[in-house]
Amino acid sequence: MQTITRLDMLRNNVAWLRRDGATLALVPTMGALHEGHLTLVREARRRADHVCVSIFVNPMQFGPNEDLDAYPRQLEADSALLEAEGVELLWAPSVEEMYPGGFATSISVAGVTENFCGADRPGHFDGVATVVCKLFNQVRPDIACFGEKDWQQLATIRRMARDLDLPAPMAGSIVGIPTVREADGLAMSSRNRYLTPEDRAAAAALPRAMRDAIGRIEAGESVSATLTALKDRLTEAGFTSVDYADLADADSLRPLTALAATPARLLVAARIGGTRLIDNMAVGAATV
Structure with a gap:
């Protein structure tokens, strides 16, 4: 090399x-x-x-x-x-x-x-x-x-x-x-090394909460109510704040209030301890 x-x-x-x-x-x-x-x-x-x-x-x-x-x-x-x-x-x-x-x-x-x-x-x-x-x-x-x-x-x-x-x-x-994940689902990131052992264990709630929210949205539940529940779940898990948790068009990143025919992503950024974690997942059958 x-x-x-x-x-x-x-x-x-x-x-x-x-x-x-x-x-x-x-x-x-x-x-x-x-x-x-x-x-x-x-x-x-x-x-x-x-x-x-x-x-x-x-x-x-x-x-x-x-x-x-x-x-x-x-x-x-x-x-x-x-x-x-x-x-x-x-x-x-x-x-x-x-x-x-x-x-x-x-x-x-x-x-x-x-x-x-x-x-x-x-x-x-x-x-x-x-x-x-x-x-x-x-x-x-x-x-x-x-x-x-x-x-x-x-x-x-x-x-x-x-x-x-x-x-x-x-x-x-x-x-x-596609995002490479740890065994517990947390997205691999260079910033994960900043997490304390306690925060690292709690951080696994992020992908779990996202997958649950996606299931609810794909089942036809209210996007707004589902995203509110997602933020609450992260706070309860030990995240100090949620910068955003939104459904968006995968290409334009225009926020969505409901699933459409175009590909969509659930995007989340949340802070735990002194570390800001981001993640996203596809929502619905359509992908890019």
Whole structure:
């Protein structure tokens, strides 16, 4: 595996991998890799001849009171995991390489970013869209793999690619991989390491409450009443607050008051101890 920190070297290595028409998949990450990330890597290997993984803790998507400095950085351990998975390229640029002096451009994606995590983290998805667009232009992959765990991020990236007519990857080649979960159902996340043992045990109530709410909605019960009951159940389980718990159109993220013919997702963000957990699940038979 080649670890690349300069853009000119990245482009040279990508060109070499693409010789004879070979295909290339990109898995963008911020490091602190876990089984969820490695699942993306394996799916990327299944879909393309070669895989490039990026590790970049993007300062543009962190707010002034967020955990940029505390975000875990473990490049050596991450590199070992990726090499064991057969990854050919690790793109690990510095902040200065990604955002050279004088950098003054950002991408804002309206519609899908205002609600949910976007309401709580202003500017976050501008940072996501900007860095992912740069990664796409740097690597020019045939496909890119993202986890469905952050559904709003996935919807934002797909919309950005469609709106800007990106050729590599095209919007239809941005692949969402189902969320990887722990044995008790909790979605894998780098932030799970911040949970105390007591909070970690209580956090398992989140996926259970979501699955119960989905069953009620699919059975025709009131969406509003079901979401209220979901929030109450999380509070009773030990969550200190629920930032949101909403049913939304899976593509536009427009809030829904009832199931429709289009795909829908139940999206939840809740805080337990000092940790904010997010999750989402498909609702109804229609999927994307």
